Amino acid sequence: MTAKTIDGKAVSLKIKEQVKTRVEKLKEQGIVPGLAVVLVGEDSASHTYVKNKKKTCESLGMRSDLHQFPDTLEEAELLSVIDDLNKDPDIHGILVQLPLPKQIDEFKVIQAIDPSKDVDGFHPVSVGNMVIGKEAFLPCTPHGIMKLLEHYGINPAGKHTVVIGRSNIVGKPIGQLMLQQDATVTYCHSKTADLASFTRQADILVSAIGKAKLIDHSFVKPGAVVIDVGMNRDENGKLCGDVDLADVQETASFLTPVPGGVGPMTIAMLMENTVQSAENGLLKDKNIETM
Ligand SMILES: Nc1nc2c(c(=O)[nH]1)N[C@@H](CN(C=O)c1ccc(C(=O)N[C@@H](CCC(=O)O)C(=O)O)cc1)CN2
Numbered sequence: 001m002t003a004k005t006i007d008g009k010a011v012s013l014k015i016k017e018q019v020k021t022r023v024e025k026l027k028e029q030g031i032v033p034g035l036a037v038v039l040v041g042e043d044s045a046s047h048t049y050v051k052n053k054k055k056t057c058e059s060l061g062m063r064s065d066l067h068q069f070p071d072t073l074e075e076a077e078l079l080s081v082i083d084d085l086n087k088d089p090d091i092h093g094i095l096v097q098l099p100l101p102k103q104i105d106e107f108k109v110i111q112a113i114d115p116s117k118d119v120d121g122f123h124p125v126s127v128g129n130m131v132i133g134k135e136a137f138l139p140c141t142p143h144g145i146m147k148l149l150e151h152y153g154i155n156p157a158g159k160h161t162v163v164i165g166r167s168n169i170v171g172k173p174i175g176q177l178m179l180q181q182d183a184t185v186t187y188c189h190s191k192t193a194d195l196a197s198f199t200r201q202a203d204i205l206v207s208a209i210g211k212a213k214l215i216d217h218s219f220v221k222p223g224a225v226v227i228d229v230g231m232n233r234d235e236n237g238k239l240c241g242d243v244d245l246a247d248v249q250e251t252a253s254f255l256t257p258v259p260g261g262v263g264p265m266t267i268a269m270l271m272e273n274t275v276q277s278a279e280n281g282l283l284k285d286k287n288i289e290t291m
């Protein structure tokens with residue numbers, strides 16, 4: 001068996017086209033969806049992601065405001081910025097790029113965002129609604145993974161999904177979204193003993209552990225769908241995922257590459273959440289109940 005490549009770039013382009021159409025409809029009604037992006041510090045990867053988010057917003061006809069601060073920013077100042085953005089009627093989505101510098105408590109900052117503008121889906125209200133299966137902004141990377149599965153006709157129902165990683169951004173929520181689609185879910189993490197004994201049971205394996213090429217064919221059940229959320233550098237400094245693609249190619253049925261798999265979906269889903277937030281605002285103005 002040679003695994004089929006899941007093309008996240010192609011699927012993300014389709015989603016962005018749909019978002020663009022929704023933006024055009026909103027603009028006809030005088031609304032320009034607006035995303036505020038808050039960036040603190042000098043992390044070069046964060047700068048790249050933020051630049052891409054801003055560029056993508058603009059290419060889809062949305063407004064995007066960058067609020068950039070040095071890594072010495074105090075927590076209270078950041079909370080005050082969030083407060084202003086919460087009150088700004090032209091801003092439909094607020095995103096604080098993570099990670100934040102050490103002196104700032106990430107949880108406090110996320111909690112300060114108005115849940116109706118929480119397009120990252122990280123606020124405890126969004127997380128709670130997601131877990132109980134109510135309408136919520138879903139976190140972009142896990143939501144993007146579910147969209148990829150749907151696009152390729154992979155139904156998680158009744159399948160054993162093994163997640164490696166327990167971050168709030170990817171690991172925990174992807175397990176919850178899989179559970180909602182009737183998968184049987186096992187969480188593994190850095191302290192799991194005999195990791196391969198679990199991953200070899202997976203029909204769908206999601207790796208978000210951040211270890212370059214850890215997952216070779218000995219971790220993979222023949223025919224499994226392998227989703228790689230890792231972003232690492234290999235021995236030559238080249239971007240790679242958690243999965244040794246060449247080694248797993250003849251064992252898996254589907255594989256997401258890095259780059260070009262899950263990554264592009266993250267930004268596409270952020271765009272979708274932002275346009276959704278602007279649509280929700282319009283419905284609220286017309287007194288129609290949404291989230
Ligand atoms: N506030 C947030 N912070 C962070 C998030 C997030 O969703 N919200 N996720 C990550 C970083 N991230 C977006 O912010 C992100 C990571 C990777 C990609 C991506 O497209 N990756 C490409 C490769 C890019 C490269 O060449 O370097 C790929 O995999 O194809 C997009 C977004 C942490 N912080």
Ligand SMILES: [Mg+2]
Binds near residue numbers: 100101102
């Ligand atoms: Mg911190």
